[in-house]
Amino acid sequence: MKRPGPVLTLLAGLLLAAFMLSLNATTGVRNAASSGPRTPAAAPPSSAPPEGPTGSANPADPADPADRPVSRSPSPSVPPSAKPVPNADYAGRTDDDSSAVAVSLRDGRAIAYFCDGHDKESWLKGAVRADGTLRLTGKNGARLDGTLRDSGPIRGTVRLGGQRYPFTADKAVKPSGLYRATATVRGARVDGGWIVLPGGRQVGILDRDGEPSAAPVIDPRTGTVTVDGQELTAHPVTP
Incomplete structure (x- = not known):
């Protein structure tokens, strides 16, 4: 019985070569897949708060204008x-x-x-x-x-x-100032006005039923004055 000889050796070599070719092809496909473009990693979420409907980045800003504090302008000072x-x-x-x-x-x-x-x-x-x-x-x-x-x-x-x-x-400091007395004296309407000047000087007119004349002197401390024998009181005049 003859040994297989060179024929078997050749057959074994062909089988080995076919196996190696098959292995190389599989490895190439895997390498091509691993060397292809990678999907970029997703960016980490931002820690900044999202903007509101009005575009404001401040979440504490109230959406309702009625809730917002009212700015009041200071009252203008009054000039002297x-x-x-x-x-x-x-x-x-x-x-x-x-x-x-x-x-x-x-x-x-x-x-x-x-x-x-x-x-x-x-x-x-x-x-x-x-x-x-x-x-x-x-x-x-x-x-x-x-x-x-x-x-x-x-x-x-x-x-x-x-x-x-x-x-x-x-x-004018009291008793200086303006005084007036009105009354009816002996049937006549009497209207008297007096100006007591600083220093005590007096200027006045007494009108009797429309007839003016120099007024008698008054006592500026009490305002008393005697007109035709009747004592009257002249009072300080204010608006």
Whole structure:
């Protein structure tokens, strides 16, 4: 019996070669699959909070405008020139020294009295502006225009009977100031006005039923005055 010899050896070699080829093909496919493009890893979620419907990144911002705090603007400060004029009394004389003028200021209102101590007089009243400007009016077209600045004197002009009377009135401290008394004495209507100037000098007119004359002297401490034998009381005048 003959041994297989070279034929078997050749057959075994062919089988081995076929096996090796098959192994190499399988390995190549695996290597190609492993060397292909990789899917990128998903990015980690952001820690920042998502924006709200209005695009605001602040989650504490209330969505309802009614819940938001209201911003209030501070009240504007009032300039000194706009503050109310202080209550005070003023008395002085005209530049020609012919007459006297007294002014009383209370709560933005003013009353004034002009008289020459003989037969010219006028009661005037009106408002005081915050800047210290006075525009007072009286009977028969009488008018007083004046200005009070920085709590100093009142400087102004009285227009009466077609004439102008510039004046300066300084602040009056009691008993200086403006006084008035009205009464009926012996059947006559009596209306008296007095200006007590700083230093004690008095200027006044007493009107009896429309007839003016120089007024008798009053006691500024009590306001008492005697008219035709009857004692009256003159009171300080305020608006």
